[in-house]
Amino acid sequence: MIYKKDTKWMLWIVMLNLILGCKKDPFFDKHTPIANNPTPYVLALPASFPPMNIPLTNPLTVEGIALGKRLFYDPLLSSNNKQACASCHQQNTSFIDSNKRFSLGATGALGARNSMPLFNLGYASAWFWDGRAKTLEEQVFHPITSQNEMNQDIGLLVNELKANGNYVSLYNAAFGQGEITFDKTAKAIAQFMRTIIAYPAKSFDTSKINNTLNASERRGLLVFLDEKKGDCFHCHELGNFMTNYKFTNNGLNANAINDPGLYAVTRNPEDLGKFKTPSLINLKYTAPYMHDGRFKTLREVIDFYDNGFKFHPQTNYYLDANLKKHFNISTNKPDPREWTEQDKEDIINFLEALTDKSINTNPAFSK
Numbered sequence: 001m002i003y004k005k006d007t008k009w010m011l012w013i014v015m016l017n018l019i020l021g022c023k024k025d026p027f028f029d030k031h032t033p034i035a036n037n038p039t040p041y042v043l044a045l046p047a048s049f050p051p052m053n054i055p056l057t058n059p060l061t062v063e064g065i066a067l068g069k070r071l072f073y074d075p076l077l078s079s080n081n082k083q084a085c086a087s088c089h090q091q092n093t094s095f096i097d098s099n100k101r102f103s104l105g106a107t108g109a110l111g112a113r114n115s116m117p118l119f120n121l122g123y124a125s126a127w128f129w130d131g132r133a134k135t136l137e138e139q140v141f142h143p144i145t146s147q148n149e150m151n152q153d154i155g156l157l158v159n160e161l162k163a164n165g166n167y168v169s170l171y172n173a174a175f176g177q178g179e180i181t182f183d184k185t186a187k188a189i190a191q192f193m194r195t196i197i198a199y200p201a202k203s204f205d206t207s208k209i210n211n212t213l214n215a216s217e218r219r220g221l222l223v224f225l226d227e228k229k230g231d232c233f234h235c236h237e238l239g240n241f242m243t244n245y246k247f248t249n250n251g252l253n254a255n256a257i258n259d260p261g262l263y264a265v266t267r268n269p270e271d272l273g274k275f276k277t278p279s280l281i282n283l284k285y286t287a288p289y290m291h292d293g294r295f296k297t298l299r300e301v302i303d304f305y306d307n308g309f310k311f312h313p314q315t316n317y318y319l320d321a322n323l324k325k326h327f328n329i330s331t332n333k334p335d336p337r338e339w340t341e342q343d344k345e346d347i348i349n350f351l352e353a354l355t356d357k358s359i360n361t362n363p364a365f366s367k
């Protein structure tokens with residue numbers, strides 16, 4: 001009998017914990033005073049954009065975005081309080097680490113990949129060159145804890161944030177009364193990043209493209225689409241984002257010894273050397289190019305697609321079919337394409353027209 005009574009009590013305790021536990025979650029807490037309810041934020045998207053996939057557990061709010069921006073610029077996030085997200089993602093260059101092939105971490109360690117620009121992030125389905133982050137919230141965890149980057153201990157970070165008088169009220173405003181947690185930190189930064197939208201109006205409305213591109217850029221668009229010339233659009237899909245957001249192998253290496261790319265995440269041999277197909281928006285500001293920053297100029301990139309990409313016949317999966325068709329197995333070299341010097345200049349002009357420089361100065365994204 002006593003035993004039964006005990007279990008009854010245990011049940012009560014479990015239920016009480018559940019109720020209290022639920023109360024801790026800001027989004028499902030109906031009892032949060034009205035004054036603490038964050039203000040829903042409606043993201044203004046260009047007319048041609050599809051709706052953004054925003055997780056129900058992290059809706060955009062005015063206060064959440066403001067907190068996220070503040071955290072993005074705060075070196076408190078790193079172990080020695082010297083490095084912010086913005087240290088490697090600088091606004092004036094579409095949030096890359098300007099002119100650097102690899103970035104230095106808070107403690108001076110050198111990374112192994114080129115920093116990525118930050119815009120239209122809410123439209124991807126995996127993040128980083130190798131896609132190891134499956135949500136934008138999860139993504140935030142990586143640079144903060146990585147030894148090559150901010151080298152921070154999550155528990156210590158949360159304590160530092162709690163000890164900071166300003167943050168307590170900012171977290172309460174964004175997520176309702178409650179403790180500062182890492183989960184809320186990641187959510188706020190992800191909210192801020194989702195608001196960074198790049199949209200080069202000049203060339204996206206394909207029906208009006210003839211009116212907005214100059215003669216050379218217009219010819220460059222045709223080279224981009226011509227399967228005998230550039231043939232770029234299968235991967236860098238023409239449209240709002242200038243990428244299909246898929247992971248593909250564009251033949252940078254004949255094997256994947258230096259960096260296995262997506263394979264490191266999936267362990268599927270077919271994914272060796274596959275990387276996130278990057279957007280071609282704002283290339284003007286984001287040199288050097290590729291996951292290892294090996295190319296300094298767009299001219300080098302075009303020459304690479306002309307005659308530099310590699311294929312290893314024994315390992316079929318090393319090159320995407322859209323490039324393999326331009327590779328000549330018998331000469332072990334890319335087939336010469338039918339593009340002229342003028343075509344190459346035109347395609348570079350077209351790529352440079354895919355520009356939205358407003359994100360580089362928009363005060364909504366500035367410190």
Ligand code: HEC
Pocket residue numbers: 072077083084085086087088089103104105106111113114115116117118121124126127128129130139140143144148149150189193276
């Ligand atoms: C030391 C430099 C450095 C710091 C600090 C840093 N990043 Fe990065 N970031 C990078 C590099 C390098 C990559 C590419 C890494 C990879 O693919 O492995 C990257 C990739 C990303 C991506 C992926 C973009 C995409 O299109 O997939 C996001 C998002 C991002 N960083 C956000 C952040 C946030 C938020 C912070 C702060 C919490 C931060 N970064 C701090 C260097 C840095």
Ligand code: HEC
Pocket residue numbers: 229230231232233234235236247248249250252274275276277278279280283286288289290291292298301302305320321322323
């Ligand atoms: C098979 C798919 C595919 C095709 C076709 C393709 N690309 Fe790429 N492109 C990629 C991938 C994947 C990357 C990233 C590779 C890496 O860094 O490992 C990339 C990278 C780039 C970059 C560097 C961007 C940056 O931010 O670093 C530029 C520029 C580029 N491609 C332009 C082009 C042009 C121009 C064409 C046509 C001549 C083209 N691509 C054809 C898949 C493709």
